[in-house]
Amino acid sequence: MKLYACPKDENNSEREYENMDDKKTGFTSKLGFVFAAAGSAVGLGNIWRFPYLAAKYGGGIFLLVYIVLAVTFGFSLMVTEIAIGRKTGKSAVKAFASLDRRFSFIGYIASAVPIIIFPYYCVIGGWVIKYLTIYFTGQGAEAAADGYFDGFISSPVSPIVFTCIFIFLTAVVVLMGVQKGIEKVSTVMMPVLVLLSIGIAVYSLTIDGAWEGFIYYIKPNFSDFSIKTVVAAMGQLFYSMSLAMGIMITYGSYMRREDNLEGSVRQIEIFDTAVAFFSGMMIIPAVYAFSGGDKDALNQGAGLMFVTLPKVFDTMYGGKLVAAVFFVLVLLAALTSSISLMETIVSIFSDKLKVKRWVICVCVMLISAEVAVPSSLGYGIWSDVKLLGRSILDFFDFISNNIMMPITALLTCIFVAFVIKPKTIEDEVERTENFRSKKLYRIMISFVCPVFLVVILISSVIGYV
Template sequence: MDNKRGSFTNKLGFVLAAAGSAVGLGNLWRFPYLAAKYGGGIFLLVYLILAISFGFTLMITEIALGRKTRLSAVGAYQSLNKKFSFLGYLSCLVPFIITPYYCVIGGWVIKYFVVFITNQVSQAANDTFFAAYTAQTSAPIIYFMIYALLTVLVVLMGVEGGIEKASRFMMPVLVILAVFISVFSILQPGAIEGVIYYLKPDFSRFSATTVLAAMGQLFYSMSLAMGIMITYGSYMKKDAHLENSVHQIEIFDTGIAFLAGLMIIPAVFAFSGGSEEALGKGPSLMFVTLPKVFDSMRFGTVIGAVFFLLVLFAALTSSISLTETLVSIVRDKFGWSRRKSCVIIGAYLVILGVPISLGFGLLDFIAPLGMSLLDFFDFISNSVLMPIVAFLTCIFVGFIIKPQAVIEEAEVNGTFRLKKFYTLIIKYIAPVCLIAILLFSVFEVFGIITV
């Protein structure tokens, strides 16, 4: 039984893997469409302020809990306070819900990459292409299976041999591709207006909705409140400086999100002149609007292929971390080998992922709260469970084990320069903000408020 706990070989390996977890569809898919919808520069400014305060606090908390206990989420909370072991199970629910549908979206990304490398861009630019594809039965399932298999194979190779090696390769390539496409996008005729819209804050567009949308994005983007950072923290060696590592992960994560906005928003301006309709497309921006943008560009087929390869790498680094979290949970709970755990989790992904994929076609009659299965699971995980888990984590650290427990772990190898700031956020500011996110999300779904 190979249940010896792995670890990252050095600080760089940990930072790249944790940044790889944080950098995913949240950065390249969700961040640009929210920035486009909520005023560009003002959304970017609000997000940056929240990332360096709210995001930093939650991330260092989770990594510290993992490194302190050397356990995944369930074991970590249980070892620190048995009465709060339920919080470990609750946080584990999040990746169990997210990972199957994340792999379904990952399959869509592979499909679009194949579409571009086989020069079918004009088909993808058709308004009905995406809806018609997702409504099919076999093709989306095949691409989902390919994506899930790639993810599980990397996790099967372990922390050092699989996750760290994959991250060391994919993350630098991801940055290079992101910079390349951003520069190309900015140089398009008419794109400079998009750059101004994205970088210049328009304070007349500021509202509570902007803040709440940016807060919600923080979870999605930084892999918070789902047990991932606790799991990765448990693999982190004691000689790494915790505070510095978290700052580096944040810079990497926010930098990629920033570049994603720079890739997409100027390109949309170049294509549409910055119309409200094009900027307000929301989740369909990547799969419906961008193929049209690429189809209208010189070298659009090549740029589109590079873009979807970039998205694929980003998605894989996140789904690898989600799957590793699931594998770590069952290994810690049942003492299974990594191989057996990967087989069980792989089967679970297929059992739940197939009906989610079919939810746009064969099973579209199943519509809880009027949503597709994918949208429903996304709502439950991102809008309900994650704010609840994060709120309870703040209460747990702020008032049960006390902030000093995290501060001591952060000071194992150096000083924690922001400890007073950290204590203020974790005890008082973050809990209030998290309740606001939860209420806002639920009220919006039930039509009590509209955005």
């Protein structure tokens, strides 16, 4: 029997939702949960997006703003989503319905985000596998040649093949399940990913001229501060921490009741921010030195990782080895995020349909491969196809990250602040220990976060127009 929250009931936040799937497979330890959730947060956004945004918006001042937002804004949203997941034991669609059936539509919007993102994300993941193959077969000089990247992504066959390989690797882990697949793989991948990040970052500082780039990266210059810096850092936080796409709700539903939720969120943030920081440390100084201090060389989006960096590796002592290790790092980051995206989709349909999990996994794998094809061909034979003036992949990226995610987060804040009340989340956090950041959380989720989210949404629309 399901228990639904009633917003008119003053004791609503006191109610327990103990109708969850008690037999639902979950993480076996707090560490397993933290590694899996951190793996979801750490993705391609940390490796290439964070460094070029940091370079574009003032280096050290962007880094400072990002850290402040991570421990306030990001913390509050992540606590909310994980608490909702653990309290209800459901994926996003049924989680919101369990708390108040009138607001189940929020779950549907959140669930649509990973469904949109996963196919085109796998296209980029396929690019990473291609470059990893190049460096492991000793063809790094070719990757550094002008026009190599454009020639590859415009091919009608090769990118799709590598995309399918990436989807298959993701599906294998998801098919293995939460404990044997996601948890075990994450507990191996995350420590390796962090160690590789630190190693390449330290090596990057040994390049002639890299130290000036490092100083620019870590030293805040308040004259570079602007509202654009805040908006950019906020947008990156969203992109980086897997917020507002149902992932943290899904992973929260697998979290053990006895684990410290607040402490787990802090640890996830540390992992995510550390990888982003070291990514900037390994890319900004190297490219800064290579370009002679030209910051525009860093502001190239995907081109930074697939065009500029291969040129840097080609001129670097031991560059081929460093490049191979770098793309191993990027692949691990890409896989940890794609696994969480696919698991969320599988969990959504598992909650809705009475079908075996492996059948859903296979169906998601095959359908995603088909849906990914247009995003890949959008850079080649379908390059003339534009949606709102954007390529197919860029369109899906804009709609999901710039529109749907801020809307989902805003609706979630309103839902918690005015429908189920913050105390509902606070009580879930306090199942194990006191919620030390309770006052900060209540202010952020009720007032600060909604305002920031409206600003992000408006700036996204204005930026597009």
